[in-house]
Amino acid sequence: MxxxxxxxxxxxxxxxxxxxxxxxxxxxxxxxxxxxxxxxxxxxxxxxxxxxxxxxxxxxxxxxxxxxxxxxxxxxxxxxxxxxxxxxxxxxxxxxxxxxxxxxxxxxxxxxxxxxxxxxxxxxxxxxxxxxxxxxxxxxxxxxxxxxxxxxxxxxxxxxxxxxxxxxxxxTINVLWIMVTIFLAVGILGAFLFSIFITKPIIKIQESADAIDLSPDKFYTVPEIKIREKIFGKFKPLFRTEDEIDILCSKFNFMLYRLMNAYATIKAAQDKLLESEKLATIGTMASGIAHEVNNPISGIKYAVKRLLKNPNNIEQNKEYLEMMLEATEKIESVVKNLLNFSRKENFEMCEFDIKEIIKKVEILLAHKLDKGDIELFLNINEKDKIIYGSPSHLQQVLLNLILNAIDAIRTGNNEIKKIVISVTSDENNSRITVEDTGCGIAEKNIKNIFDPFFTTKDVDEGTGLGLSVAWQIINSHNGSLVVESVEGVGSKFIIDLPKKGNQDA
Missing domain, CATH: 3.30.450.20 (PAS domain)
Known part of the structure; x- marks a missing residue:
């Protein structure tokens, strides 16, 4: 040891x-x-x-x-x-x-x-x-x-x-110590001036390093560090000589430039990955969305036929018109949620009601839940419902987690088919848990589930990007996403998000 x-x-x-x-x-x-x-x-x-x-x-x-x-x-x-x-x-x-x-x-x-x-x-x-x-x-x-x-x-x-x-x-000794005292005074003054000469550029580098903010909502513009432009900050020197500190600043500026370019490249790749996962998710939901749209359309079609058959029946017409209005509103709601989900959104942090986001996800997945005979339960107190984050991105996280839960329940053999979403909070963080009664995750796979393209599903059933994208989104919130799972019993995904003002904690 x-x-x-x-x-x-x-x-x-x-x-x-x-x-x-x-x-x-x-x-x-x-x-x-x-x-x-x-x-x-x-x-x-x-x-x-x-x-x-x-x-x-x-x-x-x-x-x-x-x-x-x-x-x-x-x-x-x-x-x-x-x-x-x-x-x-x-x-x-x-x-x-x-x-x-x-x-x-x-x-x-x-x-x-x-x-x-x-x-x-x-x-x-x-x-x-x-x-x-x-x-x-x-x-x-x-x-x-x-x-x-x-x-x-x-x-x-x-x-x-x-x-x-x-x-x-x-x-003679007194004269010597007077000289020593003078040397000390001059030396300390020289040390002070020399330390300023040395440390001022270093402090500028430190401040520039501290100012780097790679968070998605605060993309950083690289400033060039300039040192020793003026003597004591007031007088411009007649000529300049460079030393190791100047070389360090030059290298640091170049490093920042490369860092920002690398970050921009990574961010662009992540955005493309996010959009790819959205398209894959939409493909997964396509049959359910078609069902959610086709049912109201069939109702409208039936009502129109009845209206054409007996246009003079006022009472009947009124009833069918109300049914048609309800059907069109349902279609509008489904299409609106689908468009909102597929739209490319900027990473904008704000406080919002997590229950509203869950309702939107529930609308998009209503057919899959009904088809699998799966119940969705919400356990959210009024005092805990306000979350700080990017609403559209957290909607995608919840959508991916619930889709995975639906697939896990469909694969498993548990008689109780339910998904429970709970939200709790303390002074610093909000916690969202998505718990299912599905097949669970094998212990050997738990360490890999957040890796890109890792999947245990069939080739045509998943991209292996859903959980990876979800983890990246939560990480961009300075939060954490972990899983607890027992094979054959179910899984619980736990999201911890810092509250407003605690993003750097």
Missing amino acids: NLIIKSKKIFIPLFFKFTIAIVAIVLTFGTINSYLIYSKVYDFIKLESEKRGVLAAKALIESLSEELLTENYIDVQKSIRNFKKNDSSIEYIFIYIPREDIIIHTFTDGFPKNLIGINSVNSSTDSKFKIFESLEDGKKILDVGTPIENGVFGELHIGINENFAMENVDE
Whole structure:
């Protein structure tokens, strides 16, 4: 057993898809670049700070060599303070002379003892670097420690504020994210315009597809889909370029044209089939109609002879004239119904009384019903008698179904010979059932009875088109025609027709 799971479909407009893609790409680009800037650029700036610190230390040591040699520590202090004043990124400068335990520094509030030994250097090393966090204000400090004359005169320490480097990195990242925001705004606007450019022709195709109405009473005229005739619907472009969307529209227009041609051909064939079935039905009814006409004519002929034989008998003449009038009215009714049935009618939907249609069918089939000793019963309430559809076409459906019922009863062996036509309705649909007590339909044939030219009758008794045409007519009403049958017991044909306003349900 195969388990089929239907996935739930979620509609996402192209604009949102483009926007999501652009936002994802730009944010990914911005995040990667932010990381690269933070890591690579920061490392580069840190390296440059170390180089600058070493150069500053060496320059300062060279300028202080004479003062240190003469132990003129006052001038040394003045020099390092002036040096610090000229560079705002320098947090402190101090010289530590271990052999004399002397510290010369730029601090105004006393020298922080924790700086001693935080970045110790010796005579065998070049400059050393160490980043630490200031206990006072939390600043990150890069301490550049450099030995003076291989450590003979102690060591020089320059503290560089790393926040300057971080500020440069942060400023670069901020500029980057401003650019990312601008790209996002431009990208979303571009996605919006591009989605309009793409979806507008697609929406036109969709609207054109939705507007196709192949129902018989609303034959569709194919409009040509035109796209991108004007920019924003207002300005005509100087020149036009075509792409896949234009090709799609062109192919869709051609498909619609072929579809309508095919539909017109099929409709013409169906109309011919309908007329052929009408002629075949009229042929089937010919003997009955002749009987319905000949009987009144015989009566008229007899009355005329009596009038000629005794023209002065006023009472007798009056009686015969009334009989002749009744006979001519009956002939007129039969001929009128026959002409109405044979006339080619357009598929015009309206509300009508189904009982009137059944009466017309009963008149056309009166002789066949009488000849077969078949009773026709109607089970129709007043509230259910109004049907929505094409009266002439539904008359043909009922005529075909009742003719089939008459043939089935004639073939069967049921003692009770009757046809029951019932009409019921609910809020949305009307149901017509034609039930007979005939021979029924073999189970193997039920699936084929609505196929064109399928028949179980003798060659000269049926075309095999009656039920097929009936099914096509009901299908054109957006209705359904089904059969329930038990062989040897009878058949029931069930017609469901949507009420007015429910044709698309």
